[in-house]
Amino acid sequence: MEQAINVQSFGQKAKSYLHHPGSLVVLLLTVIAACFTVGILVFLVGYILIKGVPFLTPDLFQMTYNSDNVSMLPALINTVLLTLLALLIAGPLGIFAAIYMVEYASKGNKIVGIVRVTAETLSGIPSIVYGLFGSLFFVTFLHLQLSMLSGALTVAIMVLPTILRTTEEALLAVPSSYREGSFGLGAGKLRTVFRIVLPSAVPGILSGIILSVGRIVGETAALIYTAGTMAKLPNNIFSSTRTLSVHMYMLSGEGFHTDQAFATAVVLLLMVIVINALSNVVARGLTAKGVRQ
Secondary structure, eight states: OHHHHHHHHHHHHHHHHHHOHHHHHHHHHHHHHHHHHHHHHHHHHHHHHHHHGGGOOGGGGOSSOOTTTOOOHHHHHHHHHHHHHHHHHHHHHHHHHHHIIIIISOTTOHHHHHHHHHHHHHHTSOHHHHHHHHIIIIIIISOOOSSHHHHHHHHHHHHHHHHHHHHHHHHHHSOHHHHHHHHHTTOOHHHHIIIIIHHHHHHHHHHHHHHHHHHHHHOOHHHHTTTOOOOSOOSSTTSOOOOHHHHHHHHHHHSSOHHHHHHHHHHHHHHHHHHHHHHHHHHHHHHHHHHHO
């Protein structure tokens, strides 16, 4: 019965496309574009895996880096630490700024308009410009030197517009009835925002954080000029560091360890996939918790 219905539905769609050739052309172009995009993605991931997996040796995961083992473990740890530090700086700023813009600022507020235009402008600036700014301001003017703190502050400015705009859109997507119902039950503004609105917007907020993590992990140009290229574990946040992307760039640039550079790319790819998976799990958990409450 279901098969007959499916065949009938397919026949109706086919007739509609024959009556409207433009729709058929758009459908074909959409399918071709989707297949082309998926094909490029599969090719890139497959190429990296084929070139890198055979060279994932124990030497690449030793705690100390030297010219023989070119270990990526210090760079891996540095990447995690720098990402967490940058998110601790940019996350609260972006989220609370978006809360003010959506929940507290009056409609037509000029400051909100300026912030939105500024955020959109900052999103389009090349990373090398952020690197030069960080080098001049954080490294030279503030005398932070080439350090993890300088790199974290620089990439925090880079991802702040992303977190701000995605959080703002997520808050705007929360139905007004949620707020009205909370106010009707006697809840105040602050309680409504943090107990009703924010839990509902968590998936959208985490989407912005995931995008930010991907940009931080894959950033090279800005970090070379601010965090440095020292391939060792930092003593503190004022020590020079090397992230995975910078490590991969240095190995490929030298030309002597190209295979190890591909192996580093494999680890970087897996790292991003794991972060995305964990973020999705956390988002579902927080959303379910908000619904129960």
